[in-house]
Amino acid sequence: MDQLPPGITGNVKRFLSGSQKDALQWRQIKTLKHYTNAFVVQDGKVRSLVVPFLSTAHIKEVQILLGMKKRGWGIGKYNGFGGKVDQGETPLEAAMRELEEEAGIQAPLEYAGTLIFLTDDVEWAFHIHIYRADSYTGTITESEEMKPEWFSASPDTTDLPPIPFERMWETDEAWIPLLISKKTFIGRADFVGPKDQSKPYKWWYGTVEDS
Numbered sequence: 700m701d702q703l704p705p706g707i708t709g710n711v712k713r714f715l716s717g718s719q720k721d722a723l724q725w726r727q728i729k730t731l732k733h734y735t736n737a738f739v740v741q742d743g744k745v746r747s748l749v750v751p752f753l754s755t756a757h758i759k760e761v762q763i764l765l766g767m768k769k770r771g772w773g774i775g776k777y778n779g780f781g782g783k784v785d786q787g788e789t790p791l792e793a794a795m796r797e798l799e800e801e802a803g804i805q806a807p808l809e810y811a812g813t814l815i816f817l818t819d820d821v822e823w824a825f826h827i828h829i830y831r832a833d834s835y836t837g838t839i840t841e842s843e844e845m846k847p848e849w850f851s852a853s854p855d856t857t858d859l860p861p862i863p864f865e866r867m868w869e870t871d872e873a874w875i876p877l878l879i880s881k882k883t884f885i886g887r888a889d890f891v892g893p894k895d896q897s898k899p900y901k902w903w904y905g906t907v908e909d910s
């Protein structure tokens with residue numbers, strides 16, 4: 700196995716890695732702050748596609764709920780719902796709280812993966828606990844922080860817009876497919892540049908193997 704980036708542990712298998720400039724090293728992790736990010740991924744309608752001269756294929760749509768961040772860190776970007784883990788909370792409790800505060804819903808969240816992000820303007824490493832759920836209860840409601848919207852993970856079969864990767868954090872495109880296909884993942888991405896224009900220069904994503 701190739702050398703794992705600092706902060707990545709466990710029985711992992713590399714899925715994708717890269718760098719803009721090979722000479723640059725991983726940033727040093729001085730302190731970690733814990734964050735959450737929660738996604739609802741649900742089956743949509745079953746569509747029938749007629750394949751000429753062959754048969755009719757029945758394709759199930761997959762839909763993902765994202766929120767457009769209206770303020771603060773990552774403003775204007777689409778992401779899952781989440782924020783800092785408060786003192787005395789477990790990451791799961793924080794994820795449930797943030798999902799309710801930001802999207803107005805409750806969901807049976809399950810652990811999906813872990814991401815570590817470092818960047819110029821912030822001296823700590825973001826340790827993000829990612830969760831997903833297949834269903835939710837309550838009414839999806841826009842909050843002061845997030846504007847929720849459904850997107851399609853199977854764009855040819857639906858009227859919903861495709862996942863807006865061009866308006867998400869760069870490198871999200873690497874792990875969102877793992878989240879959707881329920882493969883537990885772990886990753887790290889180091890960014891450079893000022894806050895709203897920071898770009899990844901080194902990244903590593905892997906799947907977590909059963910031990």
Ligand SMILES: COc1nc(N)nc2c1ncn2[C@H]1C[C@H](O)[C@@H](COP(=O)(O)OP(=O)(O)OP(=O)(O)O)O1
Pocket residue numbers: 734735736771772773778779780781782783816825827868869871888
């Ligand atoms: C590249 O960096 C990031 N990528 C992705 N996909 N998500 C990220 C990245 N950096 C941070 N995040 C996530 C982690 C959290 O879910 C939010 C940030 O949380 P926020 O700063 O809004 O924390 P809150 O507790 O909500 O802050 P308030 O005090 O403003 O409520 O973004």
